[in-house]
Amino acid sequence: MAQTQYDVGIIGGGIVGCTMLFELTRQGYSCIMMEKNQYIMSEASAGNSGMLHTGFDAPLNSLEQHCIKSGHKGMFDVINKFNIPHKTCGTVLVAWTEKQNEIIPELRQKAHEAGILDVDFMSVSELYKKEPFLRQGAHGTLFVPGETIVDSNLLGLCCAHHATLQGAKILTNCEVLGFKDRTLNTSCGPISPAVTINCAGLYGDLVDNLAGLNTFSIKPRRGQYCVFGKNLNLVNSIIMPVPTEKTKGVGVFNSVYNNLVIGPTAEDVPSRTRPPLCDPKTHNYLTQTGRWIIPELNSFHPVGQYTGIRPATQFKDYQIRTYPQLGWITVGGIRSTGVSASLGTGQYISEKLQSDMSLELNRGMAKNINELHWEVGNNNNSSIIIEGCHYKVPHPIFQYGHQNVESKL
Ligand SMILES: Cc1cc2nc3c(=O)[nH]c(=O)nc-3n(C[C@H](O)[C@H](O)[C@H](O)COP(=O)(O)OP(=O)(O)OC[C@H]3O[C@@H](n4cnc5c(N)ncnc54)[C@H](O)[C@@H]3O)c2cc1C
Structure with missing residues (x-):
């Protein structure tokens, strides 16, 4: 029955x-x-x-x-009621070339058109005040204060x-x-x-x-991550590159539990199954990318890795x-x-x-x-x-x- x-x-x-x-x-x-x-x-x-x-x-x-x-405000009511670890640390989108820097005003404009009005330019000196361990050479930054890390x-x-x-x-x-x-x-x-x-x-x-x-x-799109130890105190916000059409790019951020994390990649893959480990080449790429963005990471080694598969479609x-x-x-x-x-x-x-x-x-x-x-x-x-x-x-x-x-x- x-x-x-x-x-x-x-x-x-x-x-x-x-x-x-x-x-x-x-x-x-x-x-x-x-x-x-x-x-x-x-x-x-x-x-x-x-x-x-x-x-x-x-x-x-x-x-x-x-x-x-529509769910954003209510989400904070829920995570507070459920005592879910979270931290609103904001995202800095860093332009590493002049070409990327030219895209930043467009991104700000788009955010404002969407009604997210606190998204704004951040000067390079403010950026380095906020992120003292960031590699030198940034051309410009967009700051998105509302972005939050959550479990x-x-x-x-x-x-x-x-x-x-x-x-x-x-x-x-x-x-x-x-x-x-x-x-x-x-x-x-x-x-x-x-x-x-x-x-x-x-x-x-x-x-x-x-x-x-x-x-x-479903067109499975894999993301891979490299995880460093806890409490390294090397980043304060979510550090992302300027996004492209296809991906937000590889970022550096602290998890809610304060592990420093590098990732994710965005790769179209045939399998829907999440492998437990990164492929070694990508793990090395992520480690080196993290160390390029935060040179101080050369004094640390990764303690873990993980992957995820996005349910993308055409x-x-x-x-x-x-x-x-x-x-x-x-x-x-x-x-x-x-x-x-x-x-x-x-x-x-x-x-x-x-x-x-x-x-x-x-x-x-x-x-x-x-x-x-x-x-x-x-x-x-x-x-x-x-x-x-x-x-x-x-x-x-x-x-x-x-x-x-x-x-x-
Ligand atoms: C690398 C990566 C980074 C991401 N980063 C972020 C982020 O920072 N912020 C953000 O908002 N989102 C992020 N996402 C996206 C987010 O994780 C996904 O959008 C979300 O997990 C999709 O959830 P879902 O419930 O649709 O799918 P799933 O989590 O896959 O859940 C679907 C469930 O359905 C079950 N199921 C399937 N078929 C059947 C069946 N026949 N019978 C019964 N059960 C079935 C499966 O077992 C599974 O448990 C990221 C995703 C990835 C992979």
Whole structure:
């Protein structure tokens, strides 16, 4: 017998699925989330930079920019309530050539057109006051004060946990294998929610195919990172190059746990699977790039590395579509800003459930966001306990952040 008591069935327990579950449960929908892996937050969402972007450089008037901006303020309410480590340190975009410097006014203009008005030029002398260990020779800088580092894995885990406290159900080791007449055929048996939301990230196109849909293809884009030790005190902000059409470029930043991190790369790859280690050539390239940007890093050696795969598609923008006749919503192609946009995406879908899917709620106010407290588990620094419940934390940044490995050469 299919389980039919749910308004919403969410496929995929990455950051998009977990925040969706949080938001829709809070709005009063009865929700179930199905995750094929043993642990939630373990695919694309376990290999990112962990930045809450402001959307200053997202394509103007894109859905991506809309979701980032609309969820931005609420995101801080959530991370404060859940005691998620974060730090608003801002980003400096550094032009290393005159040609790059010519692009900076355009980026500032674009940010202002998007309504992000605190993005401004920073003089080279101010830059070196802020970043005394930065290589000499910068031509110009754009400062984006709102950019924030966050533990995005904890954010997803806490959102999922909060949803369960408000009645949501999470099934792990539950793969969705088929879809017919609004019934999901899963490895845990049939489930028939009124509306299914495909948040399957790197597998979003394949899951859409199960519903007979074929509007985009996932083009996996790998990012690799090199991690140095903690508390090196060599950078104060997120130091990025001037972006190109294809990539934001390789940056240097401190994780929320104060490891110095270099990355990410952006490489189109055939595989959707995240390798645990960088390829040696890229690891060396990242180490040397970091040392070029911050010469003092020559006195330190990397203590770790990790990779992530972005669920990019042939399109620039997010692929969000509603199919009322199928009872299906696709939330796909959330490629490189999924953390920043996650809450806004959940809110956007909440509106779509009523406007497009006629899933009206007989509800009053949205439920409160309750405070959550968590502590590190005893399991090799890769788990947390949220109010008695154990969760694996798959993101290496959390794991490196809770180890003390000497980085000095
Ligand atoms: C290198 C890199 C750097 C990034 N940096 C940032 C950043 O700084 N800031 C930012 O905002 N964003 C960043 N991102 C983007 C962000 O990480 C992604 O947008 C986000 O993780 C995508 O989340 P998701 O939930 O869509 O996908 P996923 O995390 O992949 O989750 C999808 C889930 O669906 C499950 N699933 C798939 N198929 C099925 C099925 N058939 N049945 C059941 N479950 C299924 C998968 O197992 C998976 O757990 C970065 C990404 C990368 C890779």
